[in-house]
Amino acid sequence: xxxxxxxxxxxxxADLLELQEDSFKPRAYRRAARSLEQLSEDIDxxxxxxxxxxxxxxxxxxxxxxxxxxxxxxxxxxxxxxxxIDSGLVELLSIPDIGPKxxxxxxxxxxxxxxxxxxxxLNDNKVQELRGFGPAxxxxxxxxxxxxxxxxxxxxxxxxxxIAENLVKDLRKLKDVTQIAIAGSLRRWKETxxxxxxxxxxxxxxxxxxxxxNHPAVERVFAQGPTKTSVLVDEGIQVDLxxxxxxxxxxxxxxxxxxxxxxxxxxxxxxxRKWKLSEYHLQDMKTNKIIAGSSEKAIYxxxxxxxxxxxxxxxxxxxxxALKHKLPSLIDEHDIRGDLHxxxxxxxxxxxxxxxxxxxxxxxxxYLAICDHSKNAAIVNGLDxxxxxxQILHIRKLNEQFNNFKxxxxxxxxxxxxxxxxxxxxxxxxxxxxxxxxxxxxKTRSSITDLLVSACYHDLxxxxxxxxxxxxxxxxxxxxxxxTIFEVAKQQGVSLEINSSHQLKLTPExxxxxxxxxxxxxxxxxxxxxxxxxxxxYGVGLARRGWIEPKNxxxxxTFNQLRKCFQHIR
DNA sequence: GCCGTTTTCGGCCCGACTGTTTTCAGTCG
Numbered sequence: 001x002x003x004x005x006x007x008x009x010x011x012x013x014a015d016l017l018e019l020q021e022d023s024f025k026p027r028a029y030r031r032a033a034r035s036l037e038q039l040s041e042d043i044d045x046x047x048x049x050x051x052x053x054x055x056x057x058x059x060x061x062x063x064x065x066x067x068x069x070x071x072x073x074x075x076x077x078x079x080x081x082x083x084x085i086d087s088g089l090v091e092l093l094s095i096p097d098i099g100p101k102x103x104x105x106x107x108x109x110x111x112x113x114x115x116x117x118x119x120x121x122l123n124d125n126k127v128q129e130l131r132g133f134g135p136a137x138x139x140x141x142x143x144x145x146x147x148x149x150x151x152x153x154x155x156x157x158x159x160x161x162x163i164a165e166n167l168v169k170d171l172r173k174l175k176d177v178t179q180i181a182i183a184g185s186l187r188r189w190k191e192t193x194x195x196x197x198x199x200x201x202x203x204x205x206x207x208x209x210x211x212x213x214n215h216p217a218v219e220r221v222f223a224q225g226p227t228k229t230s231v232l233v234d235e236g237i238q239v240d241l242x243x244x245x246x247x248x249x250x251x252x253x254x255x256x257x258x259x260x261x262x263x264x265x266x267x268x269x270x271x272x273r274k275w276k277l278s279e280y281h282l283q284d285m286k287t288n289k290i291i292a293g294s295s296e297k298a299i300y301x302x303x304x305x306x307x308x309x310x311x312x313x314x315x316x317x318x319x320x321x322a323l324k325h326k327l328p329s330l331i332d333e334h335d336i337r338g339d340l341h342x343x344x345x346x347x348x349x350x351x352x353x354x355x356x357x358x359x360x361x362x363x364x365x366x367y368l369a370i371c372d373h374s375k376n377a378a379i380v381n382g383l384d385x386x387x388x389x390x391q392i393l394h395i396r397k398l399n400e401q402f403n404n405f406k407x408x409x410x411x412x413x414x415x416x417x418x419x420x421x422x423x424x425x426x427x428x429x430x431x432x433x434x435x436x437x438x439x440x441x442x443k444t445r446s447s448i449t450d451l452l453v454s455a456c457y458h459d460l461x462x463x464x465x466x467x468x469x470x471x472x473x474x475x476x477x478x479x480x481x482x483x484t485i486f487e488v489a490k491q492q493g494v495s496l497e498i499n500s501s502h503q504l505k506l507t508p509e510x511x512x513x514x515x516x517x518x519x520x521x522x523x524x525x526x527x528x529x530x531x532x533x534x535x536x537x538y539g540v541g542l543a544r545r546g547w548i549e550p551k552n553x554x555x556x557x558t559f560n561q562l563r564k565c566f567q568h569i570r
Numbered sequence: 571g572c573c574g575t576t577t578t579c580g581g582c583c584c585g586a587c588t589g590t591t592t593t594c595a596g597t598c599g
Binding site (some may be wrong): 017023024025026027028029032056057058059060061096097098099100101102132133134136140177184192195198222223224225226228230240241243255256258260263268270271272273276277278279308371410424 | 571572573575581582583584585586587588589590591592596597598599
């Protein structure tokens with residue numbers, strides 16, 4: 001689809017325009033880019049119907065540019081901007097605390113047009129001589145330039161969330177802290193996060209801030225005030241702590257949870273009613289009367305909206321749904337009755353099947369599917385037909401000792417380059433559950449799609465696990481025809497796996513697309529040790545970001561219901 | 571460049587923190 005290509009060009013244009021006088025044009029281009037990224041329909045089709053201007057944020061001028069791209073594969077405006085503006089300047093914008101104004105001054109006064117130029121200017125201590133700058137500004141820019149090299153990466157939620165939870169746990173011990181919560185993209189369960197946001201309410205903010213900056217994990221303090229403090233913790237991640245009073249906790253939680261796009265729409269809704277929404281409260285601008293503030297829910301309700309789960313707050317239709325009271329009732333970790341993809345020490349897992357079962361029972365699971373790797377995955381000690389048969393017998397035997405809990409004998413089978421599975425049908429027919437997975441790295445579009453499709457057509461395959469984003473990021477030009485896969489999966493009654501590990505997973509957008517087509521899902525950990533069963537929360541978080549409800553997920557079913565969905569469960 | 575239950579012109583989310591200057595501009599989230 002050309003939607004993403006055009007969105008990318010609009011973002012490039014926005015970056016370049018940012019360096020010029022007008023600060024509103026870039027905003028318009030970004031808004032349009034976002035709209036394009038979210039379209040579920042091909043932009044070509046919309047253009048043919050002459051409905052480009054119906055896209056939010058697209059008016060006459062942008063519609064014309066979209067048409068130009070569709071006809072010529074090019075947008076001349078971008079080229080002219082690129083000729084006019086040095087690309088090194090855009091790079092300068094990525095340095096923290098350097099914005100468009102600073103870039104302009106650096107260029108006009110010092111001739112700086114690249115990171116390298118900036119480095120030289122800093123070496124000569126030229127920056128502090130500029131009007132509006134001083135030694136402190138120069139030093140900060142110097143440090144940020146250094147910092148950018150080492151710390152610019154986004155962290156996976158699985159790493160960031162435990163760090164945040166630890167800090168919250170320690171701060172909660174302070175008796176001056178009334179309420180405390182994780183906010184930001186972590187609260188929205190975004191797969192990767194740029195920084196950690198923590199929100200607290202207190203009657204003694206200074207003490208809370210003081211304790212915070214003296215926490216053993218804190219390495220450096222970026223900014224410190226009574227309501228907002230930013231630090232770097234030793235994992236190389238920025239943590240922002242905000243402290244407000246109790247009356248504002250709901251408004252602040254709403255505000256700091258974001259996303260930015262979601263908040264902008266909310267504030268627009270408030271403005272339409274002559275109200276003002278800030279991190280302190282929702283307020284009538286004329287009478288100054290406070291309409292809501294202590295509770296997040298009250299703010300949404302005052303704006304005519306149902307309360308929206310943080311995972312949905314991306315301005316991708318959740319506000320419209322909340323207005324119409326049509327929000328999904330999202331799946332919760334407690335809805336999960338069992339894990340359908342775990343590895344034991346029979347292949348590359350660390351724990352025995354018995355230990356895995358014990359942990360599953362302790363989690364109140366009703367079933368657990370052991371799905372070790374198959375023989376093609378020799379490097380992880382994959383099971384061949386003989387060992388799998390033996391494992392199935394072992395599992396059947398173990399089941400005799402459980403009440404109200406069932407171990408399922410499954411397999412994670414490799415799909416071979418010719419589309420066949422790497423274990424014989426005879427032995428697979430003995431299992432309860434078959435997950436088909438692709439562990440290839442370099443394939444053309446047609447063949448990856450074809451492999452997944454042929455896996456769906458295989459009679460014994462119940463679940464498809466995905467080619468990872470990792471593959472996609474390693475090969476930028478590689479793409480998979482997901483709509484086709486979703487159609488076939490739906491048709492063949494094959495479920496899609498939402499995986500909790502950060503390596504193998506669908507994006508929220510794709511999950512939502514598949515859900516709308518009526519495809520079923522399972523949420524699994526692919527745990528390689530018993531302690532990893534707890535990672536299911538990340539899979540659930542991802543599912544929630546994809547608007548998934550319990551009814552879309554097979555492993556929310558009781559064992560007897562599950563049995564009816566997977567034909568060969570014994 | 572977009573957009574309209576005050577508007578086809580004049581807005582465009584709002585507030586904290588920093589460094590500089592002495593009342594504010596720039597940046598960020």
